[in-house]
Amino acid sequence: MRVPGRRISGQFRANLLTLAFILIALILLVLLPPDGKERAEWAQFIGRFHPLVVHFPIALLLLVPILELAAFSHRSSYLRLSAGFVLGLATVSASLAAMLGWCLARSGGYSGSLLQQHMWGGILLAGVCWLCWMSREHISEAKSGLALTYAITLATGVGLVAWTGYRGGQLSLGEEHLTEHMPVGLRHALGVPDDSLTSLSNPGPKTFYSARVQPIFAARCVTCHGPNKHKANLRLDSYRALMRGGKDGPVVQAGNVEGSDLFRRITLAPDHSDFMPKEGKRPLSSDQVKVIELWIGAGASGTIATDAIKDAPSGSSSPVAVAEVTFEEIDAAEVTRRRAEIAPSVVQLQKRFPDILDYESRGSANLHLNASMMGPKFGDSDLAALAPLTEHITLADFSRTAITDRSVTRIAAMKRLRVLRLTNTAITDATIEGLGALDQLESLNVFGTRVTSAALPTVASLPKLAQFYVGQTAVPAGASIPPTLTGKVIF
């Protein structure tokens, strides 16, 4: 049974309730604006649901015009019936999201113009949704200009969703989250500036603080203690903010290194719960710690000159003294491509010579040949069998094998050799004299062979050679060494 009066008043009550929500959020915002302090576990706990809930109004509100437009088609006109319900849901969820957003902003340590824009965008959106909903409810009865009002408010709502959502994304993912990986061509076409970092550099007189201390904070600390996120209400992006301190008071005591909480936290054991930067991030290097220590010890001044502190570790241009080790990801397709030419020969020859022939690494197409594992069973004819791979071998070890001077042309053809070991073999000066064209060779080992001083001029002509091992050969310890080999001959 249909009772229009009841239905309308029920609908109206829901409308009023939602309006009340919006007004409460508005009042909270005006009376208790987010001030960047962290507080109240409950509020923060609830507030953390904001990023989750916020997706409902986005999707629901975008669905409304789709439903309305689709309903123009005769076949799907029934969709119009759903649009009102979906709009109602969008309004309620937008209001809820706005309240949760206030909880998060108020308690989670946020402030700044980005937040202000996102916040007012959200509130406005809730209001626009409500207007939109109200106007739609009354279209059918009055049939006046409400339809136009509805269309305009809906369009405004959709625009607001996009704008507010983008601001929210900037808050949580960084200001350039949409553009940072934009291809260069598109960047130019749209006029997006290329180097986003230029705006961060800080011109002005070179003080010790700006030249040595601030770069450390900028590189290691401001992601959490900066303009957009200030954990523990501490900001390290300016001298004034640093000296003001955080929620537990000042973090730097001028001249008192031991009493400075900032110094204490960066020098604790890395697994200590107070240690900074937080677990998972690399600790400051010892030089960085030293710079901060000396600066605090010298009075933590923002104005003293760069050269006022004498013992500060060098490396003034970059605050990190030693580059950390990085690991490159192996691109399997790329490796296969590089190896394509030689792979069949490698597989075939690995069967014939198990364990002595392999790639330099999992990502490399260079080959290492360690014939020494076969010992006297490896001879000149075996080396001939490796001919298809000659140009790819960068390390060859023939120690204790049966190779002789007859292999010299085959070895000399290994143009890319970096390391060549001929230890305890029957080779003589004739082999060494034939290796003059190995311009990549860095290490040559003839330990325990019959090589004599006559080989030295050829070896001296090798441009990259850094080590020439001549122990237990006919090269006497007192032999006159060509100047280019000074310090490179090892007896």
Next chain:
Amino acid sequence: MSNFKRRPIDLAQPEGVAETRSHPELRMALLQAKTRRHFLRTLGSGLGTLFVQTSLAKYANAANDAGLDFTRNASRPLSALPPQFAAKVRRVIYLHMAGAPSQLELFEHKPDLKRLDGQDCPASFLAGKRFAFISGVPKLLGSQYPFHQIGQSGQWISDRLPHLEEHIDDLCFIKSMHTDQFNHAPAQLLVHTGNARLGYPSLGSWVVYGLGTENQNLPGFIVLLSGGKSPDGGKQLWSSGFLPSVYQGVQCRSHGEPVLYLDNPPGVSRPLRRTMLDAMDEINQQTYAAFGNPETVTRIAQYEMAFRMQMDATDAMDIRQEPASVLAKYGANPGESSFANNCVVARRLAERGVRFIQLYHWGWDSHGADAKEALNLGFMDRCREVDQPTAALLSDLKSRGMLEDTLVVWGGEFGRTPMRENRNGQEMKYVGRDHNPGAFTVWLAGGGVKRGMTHGQTDEMGYEITKDPVEIRDLHATMLYMLGFDHRRLTYSFQGLEQKLTTVKPARVVAEILA
């Protein structure tokens, strides 16, 4: 179902059905054991597993630290694999000084401690600390030996290592090693397995698992002991833990038969042995085909390796083949069990392509409880025992061009205190120091390492680290880096975790010491 209960056969190996065609009885038993319920049960979980596998695989790979693939031909589990990236080090010789040598008598020059010798230890040194034996207020103890600067690098060293000091410009000292264990066995386990508890694979096992070994006639990981006693951590120090046991260290003796029971028994000829092994291999292969247990492969591989080792191991361990001049340089005497002999063997094994050579020399626990463990007596003997052979090993490797791609590591399991040990609060007859996990010294030499440098620093007393602390797992990560691995990618799936040598804690490659 009753059929199933009577025959407890592992049905988790469906490929076994195909592989056991030649064994009608086993095949019959497997087929009979399979019921409709069985089929339905596996159907559900099987489809579920497929779904989870495919949908979760994305996330596993997305983490960018998924383990590398270390699968090999099952019959050749030790075959060589290329490293993850081009590496400077191909093999490791690790000289472990079991008992923890005093860094304050060897490498740590602390004039302030010398000046305060005999004074009461400040209370701040004792607050919150645990010691093995020190009680009450101990006295500070200056170094027992004079120090001097030497070499182009101008590093300080005491007068106890006159041979080693000639190589000081080849050594890279880490004076800020840190451990969290202050008893020998767990501390040694931490150094060698990355974990203070039992059951984890040793460094050598991880390396051989990752790289295999080039010489299939010798084990890839060989352990040699000297000093009269095994290290406190025992055989666990070279165990393969949860890795297949084919990767465990093989302890060799430096005199007599290198590996016990390796030679054929009297009356058994080599061809007869071969025939016997062939028959056993066939049976083992059938067992593996049916049950797929990797330990069966280990068993086959070990029989085969033992057979090949009969010739090569005896040859490699026979230091009598070395010229007298070489033996004299090391101070080695064939026939006895000494660190010097083990160093000669280590060089011979390195030449033969053994991947990881682990030496332990026992007797460095200088508490001062008796003459043998006194800093002013027994400690001098230990220094004499290792000084000349270590120096000879370095110069031998260098002249043969092997120091280029061999990493030599020297160190104990923790450091020793700057305070003199006072058992029960009494002054003891001999001079000694207690355990100090807070700081100790390790040196590295060879491929991949900077020469003639010191990394890290301790306070004026040599008690605690003041600069660049290096955890054991950092040292492990650094060694694996030199061998061509990202320590996060050398993994083995066990108990639901991608297990790593460096455990789940973050480890750092000590970039400062890399050449």
